[in-house]
Amino acid sequence: MEIGRNYVNFISVLVSLLLWGCWGSNLEDFLHCISSNSSNSTLLYTQSSSSYSSVLNFTIRNLRFSGPNVPKPIAIIKPSQPSQVQAAVICCNNHDLRIRVRSGGHDFEGLSYVANVTFVVIDLVNLNSVTVDIENNTAWVQSGATQGEVYYKLGLKSSAFGFPGGVQPTVGIGGFLSGGGYGMMVRKYGLGADNVVDALLVDANGRLLDRDSMGEDLFWAIRGGGGGSFGIVLAWKLKLVPVPPTVTSFAAYRSLDQNATDLVHRWQFVAPVIDERLFIGVIVSGLILILFFFRGGGRRTKGAFFYSLFLGKAEELIPIMEKSFPELGLKKADCLETNWVESTAYPASGFVTANDLNVLLDRDPLSSGRFKTKSDYITEPISEAALDGIWERLDADGIETVQLVLIPYGGKMNEIAETELPSPHRDGYPIKIGYYVTWESPEADMRHLEWSREVYEYMAPFVSKSPRAAYVNYRDLDIGTNNEDGTPTSFEEASVWGLKYFGVNFERLVRVKTMVDPCNLFRHQQSIPPMAQPKING
């Protein structure tokens, strides 16, 4: 249902809304507010719209947050103009409706489309333009664009520049950059957010601000302080990074029988310190290696999957590997040479081919399952005995698919100060771990959630401490939350999870939040809390 300025259907819609319950009259006022505040027609879906469910489900990635028992928004707004986002913010504020902003919908805890209070989803899926300025090595990218769309459009303009975005093409730029964002060029160019030079944001007052008008504190906070706290970022100006004409990818699977334990153990000493043009990630997996992160088939086994991108030719890569990681036994025949944009299609195709760039534009979910994710950072290499304990847990009874994704940092990450952006885990945090467990049936929820908590507990002695650090883009409500309605608990309680995600930067994030959104319009269970509610009349 489209509700525009010439409301042909508007009256009948309102009448039907009035009939369906207690929210009717408030919803009527809200819809009226939207229409009188936006200059163009706004796509707006209510629960009585025939396409409401398909619009809501379009980018839901975790089926744990789908289904009849999950709270639904009273309306979904799909703006195509900044003014419509401004109107939506003003009207949600006026009508005391919580906002959930969604770009790509990959939030691990569903925070972009679920709330426990009456709420509206502002879905940026139609704000997805990518405008590349090759002469100045920059691109303006709207938040609703996927990473795949960005790579694809960069590739159309030039093979000399890339962007250090993530591995999975369907992830939205909006959420990715809001949480920092790592990818396969993280060791050479840092996080995605390290390469953002301007942004357009709608603040809690509905104002449209750029870097100059928002000021450096807010511009700092939105590049890694986590989505849904400071406003709605409509677009990001990216600094493109140089890439060589030929890059090299490889993917190598080693089962337990092929010394996977020794290889993963050795990898920890190599991957974070090797040539910074080389990224070698590892997926440690039990049962079916479905490559949840990527597309592709499965393998019923326990083992380690090494996947890599090298910014150079295979003939340069092989001597580096022979010197630093001969145990893997990499041969030139195992390598795939392409240009950079093709290399982004290779993992997207499940490491099958780099020839089909269309895979970058495919927004279909890779997994229709339910999942839970947690994160950690390894500061000292884990012993082989400790790795054995991980393998044991990977085939626990009744647990479907498990993957531990190990990401090497080092390189450029060590050169960027922990306070440069809200993402503090750089020097001293050489390896990030993501724990993923996926399953099919709602009846298996509890078993898998408990499994993830048990593994997390097992890992405690082997990972960072005081605080035990976590990655905000791997949202995990187990580590602490605000109240259900997003209002802050106490600063001390918020610090428990805040310090894990943001370390020394948490306090500055709270100060920025207090300055730009003191009434806490943008809030969810893990949004940055303001210091205190402002006093009326000073």
Ligand code: FDA
């Ligand atoms: P979504 O739309 O759900 O938003 C995530 C959060 O940001 C929500 O709180 C939302 O409200 C907020 N938000 C979204 N758009 C916003 C905007 N425009 N302004 C303000 N707030 C906004 N991460 C990584 O760093 N590297 C990787 O390689 C991967 N790979 C990966 C693969 C898969 C399969 C998944 C499911 C996830 C990842 N991630 C990842 C994690 C990913 O970066 C993280 O979930 C992002 O927040 C997802 O961004 P989306 O826009 O897709 O999510």
